[in-house]
Structure formats: structure tokens, C-alpha cells
Amino acid sequence: MLSTRVIACLDVHNGRTVKGINFINLKDAGDPVEQAKKYSTIGADEICFLDISATHEKRRAMFNVISKTAESCFVPLTVGGGVNNINDFRDLLNSGADKVSINSSAVYNPNLIKESSDKFGNQCVVLAIDATENINMPSGYEITTHGGRKKTNLDALKWAKQGEKNGAGEILLTSMGSDGTKKGYNLKLTRLIAENVSIPVIASGGAGSPKDMVEVVLKAGASAVLAASIFHYGIHTIHSVKKHMFNNGIFVRECDQNE
Amino acid sequence: MNLAIIDYGSGNLRSVENAFKNSVKNNNLNFTIQVTNKLDLISKADHFVLPGVGSFPDCKKGLDDIEGLVELLRTEVINKRKKFLGICVGMQLMVDFSLEKKRTKGFCWLEGHFKKIKTKGLDYLGRKYKIPHMGWNNLQIDYNNHPVLENISENEQFYFVHSYALDCRQTNQIIANTNYSHKIPAIIGKENYIGVQFHPEKSGNSGQKFIYNWLKWSP
Numbered sequence: 001m002l003s004t005r006v007i008a009c010l011d012v013h014n015g016r017t018v019k020g021i022n023f024i025n026l027k028d029a030g031d032p033v034e035q036a037k038k039y040s041t042i043g044a045d046e047i048c049f050l051d052i053s054a055t056h057e058k059r060r061a062m063f064n065v066i067s068k069t070a071e072s073c074f075v076p077l078t079v080g081g082g083v084n085n086i087n088d089f090r091d092l093l094n095s096g097a098d099k100v101s102i103n104s105s106a107v108y109n110p111n112l113i114k115e116s117s118d119k120f121g122n123q124c125v126v127l128a129i130d131a132t133e134n135i136n137m138p139s140g141y142e143i144t145t146h147g148g149r150k151k152t153n154l155d156a157l158k159w160a161k162q163g164e165k166n167g168a169g170e171i172l173l174t175s176m177g178s179d180g181t182k183k184g185y186n187l188k189l190t191r192l193i194a195e196n197v198s199i200p201v202i203a204s205g206g207a208g209s210p211k212d213m214v215e216v217v218l219k220a221g222a223s224a225v226l227a228a229s230i231f232h233y234g235i236h237t238i239h240s241v242k243k244h245m246f247n248n249g250i251f252v253r254e255c256d257q258n259e
Numbered sequence: 260m261n262l263a264i265i266d267y268g269s270g271n272l273r274s275v276e277n278a279f280k281n282s283v284k285n286n287n288l289n290f291t292i293q294v295t296n297k298l299d300l301i302s303k304a305d306h307f308v309l310p311g312v313g314s315f316p317d318c319k320k321g322l323d324d325i326e327g328l329v330e331l332l333r334t335e336v337i338n339k340r341k342k343f344l345g346i347c348v349g350m351q352l353m354v355d356f357s358l359e360k361k362r363t364k365g366f367c368w369l370e371g372h373f374k375k376i377k378t379k380g381l382d383y384l385g386r387k388y389k390i391p392h393m394g395w396n397n398l399q400i401d402y403n404n405h406p407v408l409e410n411i412s413e414n415e416q417f418y419f420v421h422s423y424a425l426d427c428r429q430t431n432q433i434i435a436n437t438n439y440s441h442k443i444p445a446i447i448g449k450e451n452y453i454g455v456q457f458h459p460e461k462s463g464n465s466g467q468k469f470i471y472n473w474l475k476w477s478p
Contacts, residue, residue, distance in 0.1 A: 001383070002439055003395040003416060040463065045395055071277050076418060076461050096273050098461060121313030123391060123420045169391055169420070200389040221386040224394070250384065253395045253416045 003253040004217050005045040005224035006241055007078075007202060008231050010035055013052050015061030019232060029232065033068045039231070040075045043238045045253055047073060048101075048172075048226060051081035063095040070096025080128055080172075085109070089116045093124065101126035101172055104145035107152055107159075110166065117167025126202075127168035131156040131189055132176040141189055148176035156189070157196060164197045171197060172226065174205040182208030182230070190220035202226050210236055210244035217250050260289060262474075263304035266296045267321040267328070271460070275310045275346065278460035282470040290474065296325050305341060306474075307332065310460075311348025315357040315373065315423070318348045319365070329366065336452050337368060343452035344473055347421060350447065350454025359423050369447055369454075371427025378440035388440045391422045396457075398435040398445055405434050406476045407446070407453060407469060415465040417445070417457035425456075451478040 010017050010032050017035055018026040036047045047069070051062045059082060066079055079092050080101030089112075092100050106113050106127060117125045132151075134142035141156035160171055173193055175186030185203045194201040200223035203216040207227035216222045230236050242252040264275055276294050283290045293300060301307070309332075311318045322328055336343045345353050352365045357373035378388035395416035400408060419437065425444040427433070434446040434453065445456050453473075459466040 001397060002392070002419075005394050067273075070273060072281070074278055074281070074461060074463050074466055076420075076458075093271075094273070096277070098271065098274065121317075122422075123312060123393070170393060195387065198387070198390055200391070200393050218384060221384075223386070223389055254414065 001251050003045065004222075004245065004250050005202075006043075006213070006238055006245075006252065007046040007048050007224055007226040008039040008044040008238065009048040009050060009204070009226050009228040010232075011052050011228065012049050012062060012065060012081075015065050018052070019229070032065050033072075036069045036073050036077070039238065040073045043242060043253065044075065045224070046076045046078060048078040048080070051079065053082065063091060066092065066095040066097050078126055080126070085112065086115050086119065089120070093120060097124075099124045099126050099169070101128040103128035103130065106163065107143060107145050107154065110162070113163055113166040113168050117169070122167045122169035125168050126170050126172050127160070127163040128172040128174070129156060129160060129163075129193075130174045130176050139192060141192070144176055148179075157192060160193050160197050164199050168199060170200040170202060170223075172202045172204055176205070178206030179204075180229070181206050184208060184212040185216040185220070185222070185225075187216060187220045190216055190222055194221040194223070200224060210241045213241055214245055214248045214250065217245070218248065260291070260306065261304045262290050262292045262306045262308065263301050264292065264294045264308045264310065265301065265328075265332075266294050267318070267325055269311050269313065269318055269321060269348070271310055271312050271458075274458075275308060275460045278466065278470060279308065279474070282467055282474060285467075286471050286474075288474055296328070298325075298327055298331055301328070301331060302335060307336065307341065307343045309343070309345045309349035309352065311346060311350070311352065313348060315348055315351055315359040316361060316363045318352060319363050322352070333366065333368075340451045340478075342473075342476065342478060345452075345454035346460070347456060347458060350456055351423065351425075353447070353452065353454045354425060354427070357423060368452060369427070369432050369449060370429045371425050371432075373423040374426050376422055376424045376439070376443065380440070382440075391420050392424075392439045392443070393420045394418070395462075396437045396439065396445075398437060399442070400435045401430075402434040407472045408435070409472050411465060411468055411472070417455075417459065417462040417465055417469075419445075419457045421456060
């Protein structure tokens with residue numbers, strides 16, 4: 001039976017893992033290569049790097065991080081952040097990423113989804129959607145970019161369907177209202193998207209406890225759950241999350257019981 | 260021993276190379292690994308790995324663009340019985356044809372064809388079955404005691420990502436299935452050549468075990 005995936009996400013800035021709220025007060029939190037390796041050893045089903053480096057020059061550090069991670073981390077690796085065109089896409093894959101997530105650039109260049117999935121296959125194209133509540137939108141949610149700061153006037157559901165049609169292999173769905181709050185995923189938004197597209201939907205934004213992960217799978221139909229801070233701060237481990245999911249009837253991949 | 264990972268422009272060569280190198284190193288195996296598209300180097304190798312991500316027609320075109328490669332693989336694998344592993348689209352290429360995008364001919368080493376996965380109903384949690392079949396799934400082993408499955412149990416999981424599945428009549432070429440709404444062939448093969456629908460290079464410890472088994476397998 002297919003397991004529901006638990007994905008560990010790391011924010012990477014100039015080649016180092018960082019922690020901070022809303023990209024402010026960033027604190028160095030170690031070496032992403034070591035952390036990815038550790039997460040994969042203790043049972044993360046996938047690793048996700050989000051590159052929040054500001055300049056193109058500093059992005060070079062990311063390629064090095066990816067290629068080192070790929071040498072010793074044998075679970076799928078998704079990389080996102082600052083992917084503007086097909087060349088960025090190719091560079092990340094060549095460095096050793098298995099999937100690339102595209103966000104703002106897909107909004108400003110909708111052709112990028114089609115171009116990249118035609119070229120590299122839809123299995124490696126992850127459409128990252130940041131949505132925020134807006135009652136004036138047909139679905140009630142609007143797409144935002146630049147970490148939620150810019151509005152686009154695009155309807156979230158329409159955009160998700162369009163992304164699927166253009167060749168995205170899965171959707172990484174973040175509710176901007178919930179992100180960083182640790183109060184739980186946005187169930188309404190997740191259900192809306194998951195029920196209306198045929199590709200897998202990864203729930204992101206708001207995970208504060210294993211209970212939240214169970215809820216978004218059982219009540220909103222997420223195919224996978226992604227979390228960052230709850231793992232980094234050691235509040236919960238991959239194992240405690242998986243155990244809680246399993247105890248609530250969700251099939252998960254076994255992970256090391258000792259960790 | 261000399262292992263050639265065939266380079267025909269498919270995306271995830273690095274991952275495959277890393278995973279095989281890791282297995283060779285950790286198990287002290289005596290293997291040289293080369294990633295190559297040179298026919299002379301390929302013909303000198305003892306074992307072959309054919310990776311593959313993307314679409315079937317694109318991968319087939321990548322192979323066809325290297326003149327003489329497909330014929331050489333047939334000679335080495337079918338006539339000279341050298342060991343072969345096809346991964347994902349590399350596995351799909353081993354059969355008669357695929358219907359992805361357009362009907363495209365494969366190597367015809369095994370019987371059958373690939374068609375879009377059709378799912379029925381909802382999963383055990385009432386969720387829609389999503390396509391691609393993406394994530395970690397179990398094997399249902401049909402061929403007991405196959406050397407490539409040594410120490411691998413049906414409780415272990417492997418990483419799958421695909422939208423097309425094998426449809427074949429000759430079920431004796433199926434070594435293991437997986438289940439996603441219905442049975443889907445996960446490992447197929449005959450004698451010295453096998454293909455896996457999942458990605459052993461991305462399947463953690465279970466994948467490493469499989470790679471080790473395949474490397475030391477002497478059909």
C-alpha cells in the first residue's frame with residue numbers, strides 16, 4: 001500500500017540552514033548536507049531545500065549543497081526558490097536534485113511549467129502554490145508570490161488546475177495564513193485543491209504537532225505532509241509524527257525506531 | 260568487474276551513479292563504475308544499468324540518437340548474456356512498446372506494453388487515487404527466492420514515480436508487483452536481465468540492499 005509521505009523541509013541561505021520567522025532574524029542553524037543526511041537516515045520520506053538566498057551569485061553555494069547531499073542522501077530531494085527559467089531548472093537537476101519546485105516564476109512565466117515538464121518529465125516538476133484567503137475570488141483563495149507579499153489576482157483553484165494541465169507532477173500547497181503559526185494546516189484550502197486535481201497535493205504551512213498532520217490527511221485528503229520548524233526545534237521527530245499517523249490508521253513507511 | 264551506466268541524456272544519472280558507488284564502497288565490492296555513451300567502453304563492460312526519467316518517447320529518442328547503441332545492448336545482453344538492470348523508463352524500454360504520448364517501440368526483450376494507470380474508486384482513507392503513482396510502496400513478491408530480493412521483505416518500501424504501468428500476458432516474467440488501486444508490475448525480468456519500475460537509487464536502505472543484491476547476482 002502506498003505510504004503517506006512525511007517531508008522534511010530546510011530553509012537554506014548562502015549554503016547554510018537558517019531558522020527564522022517570516023525570513024526575518026535569520027539564525028544560522030547548521031550544515032544542510034549533514035541535516036539532510038540525518039533526516040533521511042531517521043525516516044524522512046523526502047527532503048526539501050528551499051533556497052532563500054537573495055542574489056544569483058550566492059545561489060552558487062546551493063549547487064554545491066545539492067551535489068554533496070545527493071552523494072549520501074538516497075531519498076528524493078526537492079529544491080525550490082529562485083527558479084526563474086529552464087536553465088535554473090536544468091542546473092538544479094544536474095547538481096543532483098530529483099525535483100524542482102517553482103513558485104513565483106510560474107506565475108510570471110506560465111510557460112515554464114510546460115517547458116520544464118516537456119523537457120525533464122512531469123515527475124520532477126513541483127508547482128509550489130502560496131495561497132491566501134480572499135472572498136472575492138471564485139474559490140475563496142488567491143495566489144500570492146514573494147512569500148505572500150504580492151497579490152496576483154489569480155484564483156488558487158483555477159491556477160492549480162491549470163498547473164496540472166501544463167504538466168506539473170504534484171502541488172506543494174502552502175497556506176500563507178497558517179505558515180509559521182504552528183496552529184495546523186489550512187484544511188479547507190487543502191481539501192479544495194486535493195479534491196479537484198488528479199495529481200498529488202503536499203500540505204504545507206502551519207504544522208505544529210503530529211495531530212495536525214493526521215488531520216490534514218484524514219480530513220483534507222493530502223497525499224503528503226511537509227514540515228520545517230517542528231522537526232528542527234526537536235519538538236517532534238519524524239518517528240513520533242509517523243507513529244501518531246500510523247496509530248490513526250494512516251499507512252506510513254517504517255522508520256528507525258531508535259531515533 | 261566493470262559496470263557501465265548508460266548515459267543518453269536522461270536526467271538522474273548522478274543519483275544512480277552515487278547510489279551504486281555507495282553500495283560498492285560500503286560492501287567492498289570489486290567494481291569499476293563508468294557513466295558512458297561510448298560504444299567501445301560499453302562493449303567492454305560486464306554489467307549494464309539503464310536509468311530513465313521523463314517520457315518514454317523522449318528516452319527512446321535519446322537512445323536512438325546514439326548510433327548503434329540499441330543494437331549493441333541487444334548483442335551484449337541477449338546474445339552474450341551480460342547482466343542488465345533497467346530503472347523506471349529504463350525498465351519500460353525493455354518491453355514491446357509504450358502508449359505514452361504516442362505508440363513507441365521498445366527493445367522487445369520482454370512481452371507487453373505500457374499504458375496509463377487507471378484507478379478505480381477511492382483509497383482506504385477515502386482519498387482520490389492520484390496520478391502519478393508517487394511515493395513509497397511495498398512489493399508483493401511473486402518469484403520467491405530470486406537473488407535480487409535476498410533479505411528484502413514485503414514490509415519494505417521502494418520509491419515509485421510513474422503514470423504508466425505494464426500490461427502483459429506472460430505473467431511468468433513478473434518477479435514482483437506493487438499495489439496501487441490494482442496490481443502493478445514492479446520488477447520484471449528473465450534470465451540475466453531485469454527491470455524495476457521503482458527507483459532503487461532513491462529508496463533508502465531498501466534500495467541499497469536491492470542494488471547490493473543485483474551487483475553480486477550472477478545469473
